[in-house]
Amino acid sequence: MAISYSLLLLTIALTFVNAYSKDYYYNTKKPSLNKIDSCWRAKPNWSLNRKALADCAIGFGKDAIGGKYGAIYIVTDSSDDPANPKQGTLRYGAIQTKPLWIIFDRDMVIRLKNELIMNSYKTIDGRGVKVEIGNGPCITIQGVNHVIIHGISIHDCKPSNAGLVRSSPDHVGHRRGADGDAISIFASSDIWIDHCFLARSSDGLIDIIHASTAVTVSNNYFTQHDKVMLLGHNDDYTADKIMKVTIVFNRFASGLIERMPRVRFGYAHVANNKYDGWKMYAIGGSANPTILSEGNFFTAPNDNSSKQVTKREAKGNWKSWKWRSSKDAFSNGAYFVPSGYGSCAPNYTPSQSFVAVPAYMVPAITLNAGPLNCYVGRSC
Numbered sequence: 001m002a003i004s005y006s007l008l009l010l011t012i013a014l015t016f017v018n019a020y021s022k023d024y025y026y027n028t029k030k031p032s033l034n035k036i037d038s039c040w041r042a043k044p045n046w047s048l049n050r051k052a053l054a055d056c057a058i059g060f061g062k063d064a065i066g067g068k069y070g071a072i073y074i075v076t077d078s079s080d081d082p083a084n085p086k087q088g089t090l091r092y093g094a095i096q097t098k099p100l101w102i103i104f105d106r107d108m109v110i111r112l113k114n115e116l117i118m119n120s121y122k123t124i125d126g127r128g129v130k131v132e133i134g135n136g137p138c139i140t141i142q143g144v145n146h147v148i149i150h151g152i153s154i155h156d157c158k159p160s161n162a163g164l165v166r167s168s169p170d171h172v173g174h175r176r177g178a179d180g181d182a183i184s185i186f187a188s189s190d191i192w193i194d195h196c197f198l199a200r201s202s203d204g205l206i207d208i209i210h211a212s213t214a215v216t217v218s219n220n221y222f223t224q225h226d227k228v229m230l231l232g233h234n235d236d237y238t239a240d241k242i243m244k245v246t247i248v249f250n251r252f253a254s255g256l257i258e259r260m261p262r263v264r265f266g267y268a269h270v271a272n273n274k275y276d277g278w279k280m281y282a283i284g285g286s287a288n289p290t291i292l293s294e295g296n297f298f299t300a301p302n303d304n305s306s307k308q309v310t311k312r313e314a315k316g317n318w319k320s321w322k323w324r325s326s327k328d329a330f331s332n333g334a335y336f337v338p339s340g341y342g343s344c345a346p347n348y349t350p351s352q353s354f355v356a357v358p359a360y361m362v363p364a365i366t367l368n369a370g371p372l373n374c375y376v377g378r379s380c
Helices: 002-028 050-055 090-094 238-242 359-365
Strands: 071-075 100-104 108-110 122-125 131-134 139-142 145-150 153-155 163-168 171-175 183-186 189-194 197-199 206-209 213-218 221-223 225-227 229-231 244-248 256-258 267-271 283-285 290-294 297-299 310-312 323-326 329-331
Touching: 050 100, 050 122, 050 145, 071 090, 090 100, 090 122, 283 290, 297 359, 329 359
Parallel strands: 071 100, 100 122, 108 131, 122 145, 131 153, 139 183, 145 189, 153 197, 183 206, 189 213, 197 221, 206 229, 213 244, 225 256, 244 267, 267 290, 283 310, 290 323, 297 329
Antiparallel strands: 163 171
């Protein structure tokens, strides 16, 4: 009898321990590491295998490999010469024709003298240091592919003056001046922007235009800005119908007004993002785009006239536009106006595909949006 009673107590104790262990794992591990971060962040040797990051994207930008098959290039000089960049500067690495994985030897604030024109097969990787680009022209990704930008702060970007800017070792051309976007993606594909801080720029924070496609924007922290993210050049530029963009795990924080994103043509999958409010609207469009909002966490502003998540700028009837909300969470009176009929599924390839988590988990999995505090020899 005593033995049976002891076994019963042991069984109850083990059940409690197992239940506690599962609950502890669930609460401390899973919510804090989304599908992208769980691919690399928990590994203490991330700095010895930086290029493994290139395998971690999801969504339409999954195939962006950046400088995965190139050498490591170390930025040692924060200065900038747009026409004749010095070796060791960010611009010198960014314009090379060969693949490069660009890292930084120390904390660095870079004030560009003209727009930084990226070449194909480049990764800018700010992990392990604090890198800022700001208070001048910022980044242009034009007519190229396979670019990854990870772990840097891009803020207070300004329009640039007309002038000579080098875009490759063999070509320097006259530029008419950039608009003041933090990141401008123009006629490019296979682009991944991850874990960046973006704020307070003269034009957009991220503009994706001129038939760019295969783009993922993930784990970024957006704040203090008006026109956050534009997908599409203008309502007459029908070449943008090929555009496919995934916007996932981002934090749209305080001081934002509109365009999170605004989509003209093409397809946008907006999933598992946290919206802390907006002044005008969160998700908008104007030329019959298809938008799937899935598993987002929307908190409306206190202004009763701005509770609606969506805004359509339509000359005619927009009720046939495919805009859907699936598994979203709404607070403080936020609401989404759906439209259209038929499937809004992103139709990802198997390698691009991911399952959006329930919206209640979004505050946890976006908690570390923006650049991470990574230290060599320790997990991030």
